Amino acid sequence: MMGGKGNSVFSLSPNPNHLCISMEDGSQSSEQLVVDDDDDDLPPIDDTPDLDIDLEEEEEEETRRDEKCFMAPPAPGMEFDSYDDAYSFYNSYARALGFAIRVKSSWTKRNSKEKRGAVLCCNCQGFKLLKDASSRRKDTRTGCQAMIRLRLIQFDRWKVDQVYLHHNHSFDPHRAHKKSSSAATKTTLPQPPLHVQVRTIRLYRTLSLHTPPTHPLFQSSRRLELRGGFRALQDFFFQIQLTSPNFLYLMDLADDGCLRNVFWIDARARAAYSHFGDLLLFDTTCLSNAYDLPLVAFVGINHHGDTILLGCGLVADQSFDTYVWLFRAWLTCMLGRPPQTFITQQCKAMRTAVSEVFPRAHHRLSLTHVLHNIFHSVVQLQDSDLFRMALNRVVYGCLKVEEFEIAWEEMIIRFGLTNNETIQHMFQDRELWAPVYLKDTFLAGALTFPLGNVAAPFIFSGYVHENTSLREFLEGYESFLDQKYTREALCDSESLKSIPELKTTHPYESQMAKVFTMQIFRRFQDEVSAMSSCFGVTQVHSNGSASSYVVKEREGEKVRDFEVIYETSAAAQVRCFCVCGGFSFNGYQCRHVLLLLSHNGLQEVPPQYILQRWRKDVKRLYVAEFGSGRVDIMNPDQWYEHLHRRAMQVVEQGMRSKEHCRAAWEAFKECANKVQFVTEKPS
Structure with a gap:
């Protein structure tokens, strides 16, 4: 799993926005620094063949290679199972572009050999020392600043802390491979095999220990086919990070480094979930109807009974492994808070994944899609219209379980559908979708929600169609969200200012x-x-x-x-x-x-x-509350998160009216004056 968030991705900003804030034992002052700035002490780099990424090729060839296998660049927030995995990932990325890497520095806990952090840099970092000026070795140092900084965050998990991607020199794939081959002879560390060269931590890619490899839920990995749209996706993420604080995206890489699944969510959605986390709908209509766009959406229902977007994803397949990764990615973004009720379509792999990730949630099936599948299975029935009326009476009209089951059996016999496999499967799962079984489940109006045409994802109706491309989707994405936000604001205004007309005297x-x-x-x-x-x-x-x-x-x-x-x-x-x-x-x-x-x-x-x-009188500020509110004063990253969160709450309040805006502006000016004249105490 890899991810990036905020507008600090791919920068040397001292305040990168992370998915989670991890508190470490001891401060920088309690660690000892070990500098390894000599080529002879480099960790081994194997000479595995290049990944065939050539930045000098034509754009069409570049796009074709991107589709074949995308080698993701490092980004703040990426996490790895071990230091070796992190090193191997950056090394593979470097070889793909055509430069070599080395360990610039590392540090350990005082009085311990346990490594706590390291900086990996481009081999062209720095300049030749004066004492080596007369050396016959070719000078390859150019003062390049490209680097990544790694930190041990808990147990044996490592996190990318800072990233700088820009180089001040041209790439030389031949030299990068030659360097790798030369360094490989100095085997001071065990050499990882090729399949772990680019393996990022897979927090969300786990199968049960008791699940055999031959189990039908254990499906082989496939690549996410974006059909030339990866560049557009990458540009979209970078652009939205400039205007959306705490926007987060996660990427799932296969063992060969190829992109498999993508998930993204913005701060407003994460904040909205704190108000409407009682119900979550998972829409996979694009997958079940074989749309060109493998889009999935997490959907909630707001205080007006309208749908709201709580996250999006692009997936390579409909396997158990994919759904587990996606659900856990979403759950992590929501700080581990599962919904009360989770509604999905009928799918065996999905159902098993839900029980794995959301064991305490009420998992239910979308009644609209259940009825659609039943109607579709009897389309050749001569009395299909009569059957449709009878089915609606049985589903919506029965008040007790015994009444429903008797009426269902009579209906199936009447229309000769005893051997219909679809109807049999739906009846087996009846406790997940039939209203008569759901009276202990909060549904927030979703049972009778007007989902409209079930052949289209209901939140994207009129926006995503069968042949919508990724580029088209991304180009209209922000406009789509703006329309949703505008509609909500208008409904808020109508609710607060309008007096509804009463129909009775009750x-x-x-x-x-x-x-x-x-x-x-x-x-x-x-x-x-x-x-x-x-x-x-x-x-x-x-x-x-x-x-x-x-x-x-x-x-x-x-x-x-x-x-x-x-x-x-x-x-x-x-x-x-x-x-x-x-x-x-x-x-x-x-x-x-x-x-x-x-x-x-x-x-x-x-x-x-x-x-x-x-309620219409509740002030809903769509500013996500990340973390517990406790701030580690030794960690500058937490200062940024804490101050940014509080400032955004003032911004949200200031947007309510001209008077609120003026009050917020005056408050900011007063704060700025106070901070400006703070005298730093000696450390």
Whole structure:
């Protein structure tokens, strides 16, 4: 796994933005520095054949080679299993471009031989010493500044701390290989085999120890085919880092150094997840429908009931290994906080990966895609329209498990679909998608969410099509996000400034008009209006503080009974549960519970049933809270993260209005004056 984030990627900035802040034992002063600045003491570099990357070739040939095997440049935040792996990676990168490397310096813990850090530099770094001026050896030193700095962050994991990629000399592949061959004769370290030459740490590429290599979930690695789009992807990442603080991207490299999977996410998405982390949808429509673009998306639902993007990825395949890497990459970016509910499409490899990475989350299948797959499997059925109506009645109309299973069996027999494999598989997984089984699962309105055309990824509808190329996608990506953010801002403004029109005189409606966002209020308003079709509240059982009621509802010419459990605690707190599961599905109470609350004399909806995620008076600052808030005063990297986070919170507040902007500007000027006149204390 490799990654880069912030606008410090590929720079010598002293404050590179990292995925995680790691606290080390001791400060720089407690370490001893060992300088290895002599060519004769270089670690061995093997003479493995070149990776066939030639920067002097024509652009078309360069693009073709990029597609064949991309050798990723080093970047701050990359992590490795060991120092040898880190060295081998930089060495392979150097040979690919045509320069040699050496160890400029390294340091160990005082009174210990344990290596704690090192600087690897281009072999042309520095200049020849005066005492060597008369030497007959060819002078190859040019004062080149290209380098990487490595630090041991925990146990045996090593992290790239700083990177400088620019060279002040031309590349010489022949000399780089000659140097490698010469150094290889001085075997002071064991030589890593070719397959680990460019192996970065694979924190997210793990199979169970009990999974045999022949298991169907254990699939061979494939390369990510970008069809000439890698340059566009690289430029896109670099460009967005200039304007988006704490933008993060991760790349998954195969053992041969080729790009396999990519994941990226911005700071706003990471912050939004702190508000809407109760539900996460994973969309793989592009993969299941064989789009040209192997795009996947992590999607949430905001306070207006609209979709929000919580991360994107490009994947090489649909294997267990790929999904584990992708899910763990996402989870790491969210500081290890899994969602309450995770909704995916039906896929065996994906389901196993979810249980591996999100064992405590409620994994459910997308009902929209389940129904689509069932309809698609019976497209040749003569009575397909009648079947569609019958399926909808069974799925949405049954209130109890026994009722659903009996109705399902009758429907299958009626239409002669007993041997339909798709329907059999869907029924086996019914507890993951059928509403009658999901009443203990919070879905935030996703059960009845208007996903539209299931042949297109719903968050990218109208934007990503079957033949959309990577370059086209990236060119419109920021515009797409801007439209989403603008829509959310307009909905926020409408909710705060507009007074919704009431349809009834019921106090619940006027209460929620002051609390819910406009879009959620309109949905709740429909429930209040539907209370008029409910009647006949009857208590059928009582057991101390808990009572069972039946509420009748007229549906056309039929009348149905809905059982509602009503419970009061010693603190006079009310708890209600309806057999329809309305609160779990939508995040607000159903018409049956509302009628019972009114029947029992409650003039307002109890506060525990007014979720904060739907409230319009909550100030949601989309500034991610990275880390625990504790700052290691010995670590300058943490100073930057801490100060930047606090400053961005002020910026977000300042964007609310002209007055807020003026107040923030004055506060910044005051802070700048105070900091300017701080007197440094002697260390």
